[in-house]
Amino acid sequence: MSHPHIDVRRIATLARLELSEEEVASFSAPLDGVLALMEKLAQVDTAGIEPTSYPMPIDAPMREDIAWQSMPTDLFLQNAPEQAQQQIRVPKVVADA
Amino acid sequence: MLVKGEIQSTDIVDELLENVTQRDAEIGAFLSIDAVAIRAAAAKADLSLPLGGIPIAMKDNINVLGDPCTCGSKFLAENYHSPYDAGVTRRLRSAGVVFFGRTNMDEFAMGSATENSALQRTNNPAALGHIPGGSSGGSAAAVAAHFSPAAIGSDTGGSIRQPASHCGVVGLKPSYGRVSRYGLVAFASSLDQIGPLSRTVEDAAIILQAIAGHDPLDSTSLPLPVPNYLTNLHQGVKGLRIGIPKEYFAAGLASVVREAVEKEIVRLQEQGAIPVEISLPHTEYAVATYYIIAPAEASxxxxxxxxxxxxxxxxxxxxxxxxxxxxxxxxxGPEVKRRIILGTYVLSSGYYDAYYNKAQKVRTLIRKDFENAFAFCDAIISPVAPTAARKIGECTDPVQDYLADVCTIPVNLAGLPAISVPLPSDGLPIGLQIITPHLQESLLLQIAQAVENR
Known part of the structure; x- marks a missing residue:
């Protein structure tokens, strides 16, 4: 993996970021710099090593299937940028038939 | 004094608020502070509670019902008010705390200078013109400036310990799973942990006592009993084996930091501790591992x-x-976008095994380094940061700031508890890091208290 390089525009699209041309240009060098730092890991022999996701084993406990407090609608909606009829409003999602 | 009625909680907050009014324009510790609400809370504080009437500042990424929670970002600065209390907020509230303002931070906790806050610059109260460290820079500055006796921060790769070190206060990162993360705006979920910043080790112990414990709303919080963190606080260090990891004293460590830490090792030895040289051989890979895992989780x-x-x-x-x-x-802001892109890249098809999966395996090796070391020592001592606080605006290459986190990052990767305690310094503040095995916060605090005793 010599000269690692991120196609910033392509990855930004995957990450739902609409970067400006200036940002794409200015991000390239620092991101490639970090990638170069990461190349160091290739030196480490990890054959037979299990990956660590969490620092210790985490159980996935099940709780009793009982009704649980939920956030009241007005509290939830207080932060919504746009709302209508006690619901959050967004642009149309479904295409015209 | 508070409990005896010799002083009122309202008097305390009045004095603190006056300090903030006079000096925070210069320091910039707080993003918001509601004096009316603080006075009202102080007036009705229940002084019979463990932290009754005690003011504590909150980092602006922890939800407190009705307060802003900007995460240092324009994204949340316009209109967000918390519709609920975080797990730690709930515990502190029931312990009687008066929530005392919201502290500045690097945007979404991504940074180690608080310069990535999209909202405000924070100065180091110990040295104006210098960074307070980060990402909990506002919390450290609020405590160092005597605006608040204590503050809550969060630590993903050193974000409590490094600003504590730079500002000359105590900063404790508990073991992963010791404190609920419910209501902490998530940066990297397998690394994040909430903890206190305070002026004394005992205060850190008292606050940890209040916030530690299981929370059914955070499945990664451990359902284990919480010991009394004050019981062994003054037991000293006699007979304790203190590991000195040679990799943490490598090139790049400023001589002033090295000397301060080495002097302290001698002092602990005089008190009966036994220094032991140890090795954490995968230290040099920790920063690279972190900058794959943390951005991946953040994205x-x-x-x-x-x-x-x-x-x-x-x-x-x-x-x-x-x-x-x-x-x-x-x-x-730009740093958040860069890390999201980095995280998306290392998780993307074709790169996952080379980066993310590889980093998770190296994380195992870093964790095992500590397990092996703790066979030979009870605790590990090191610098927190390789240098004292640099000047604001002095960093032109983010990778250089990333590399400066080499002493704090491995602790998060391994999920261990660690603390930064101020050392004597003629110049800028310097902190000593103490690391203990998982869930051994009592021992951590006991050693920290011995360092603090002068």
Whole structure:
């Protein structure tokens, strides 16, 4: 993996970021710099090593299937940028038939 | 004095608020502080509670019902008010705490200088013109400036310990799983942990006592009993084996930091501790491992900021995709965007095994380094940061700031508890890091108290 390089525009699209041309240009060098730092890991022999996701084993406990407090609608909606009829409003999602 | 009625909680907050009014324009520790609400809370504080009437500042990424929670980001600065209490907030509230303002931070906790805050610059109270460290820079500055006796921060790769070290206060990162993360705005979920910043080790112990314990709303919080953190506080260090990891004293460590730490090792030895040289051989890979895992988790966690339910929404989007893309483009600052791109890249098809999976395996090796070392020592001592606080605006290459986290990052990767305690210094503040095995905060605090005793 010599000269690692991120196609910033392509990855930004995957990450739902609409970067400006200036940002794409200015991000390239620092991101490639970090990638170069990461190349160091290739030196480490990890054959037979299990990956660590969490620092210790985490159980996935099940709780009793009982009704649980939920956030009241007005509290939830207080932060919504746009709302209508006690619901959050967004642009149309479904295409015209 | 508070409990005896010799002093009123309202008098304390009045004096603190006066300090803030006079000096915070210069320091910039707080993003918001509601004096009316603070006075009202102090007036009705229940002094019979463990922390009754005690003011504590909160980092602006922890939800407190009704307060702003900006995460140092424009994305949440416009209109967000917390509709609920975080787990730690709930515990502190029931312990009688008066919530004392919201502290500045690097945007979404991504940074180690608080210069990545999109909202405000914070100065180091111990040395104006210098960074306070980060990402909990506002919390450390609030304590160092005597605005608040203590503050709460969060630590993903050193974000409590490093600002504590730079500002000359105590900063404790508990073991992963010791304190609930419910209501902490997530950066990297397998690394994040909430903890206190305070002026004394005992205060850190008292606050940890209040916030530690299981929370059914955070499945990664451990359902284990919480010991009394004050019981062994003054037991000293006699007979304790203190590991000195040679990799943490490598090239790049400023001589002033090295000398301060080495002097302290001698002092602990005089008190009966036994220094032991140890090796943590995978230390040199920790920063690279962290800068794969943390951005990967962040890119996933920050996908919730889409302009739909809360925070910034772009005006007049053409369609739903444009709403997501433009809201995120307008709301996030450059470091957050860079880390999201990095995280998305290392998780993307074709690169996952080479980067993310590889980093998780190296994480195992780093964790095992500590397990092996703790066979030979009871605790590990090291610098917190390789240098004292640099000047504001002095960093031109983010990778250099990343590399400066080499002494703090391995602790998060291994999920261990660690603390920064101030050392004597003629110049800028310097902190000593103490690390103990998982869940051994009592021992950590006991050694820290011995360091603090002068």
């Amino acid at each position: 996933s966690n920050l996908s919730r900021f889409d302009g739909v339910r809360y925070g910034h929404r772009a005006a007049n989007p053409a369609d739903i995709l444009s709403l997501y893309q433009r809201s995120r483009e307008e709301g996030f």
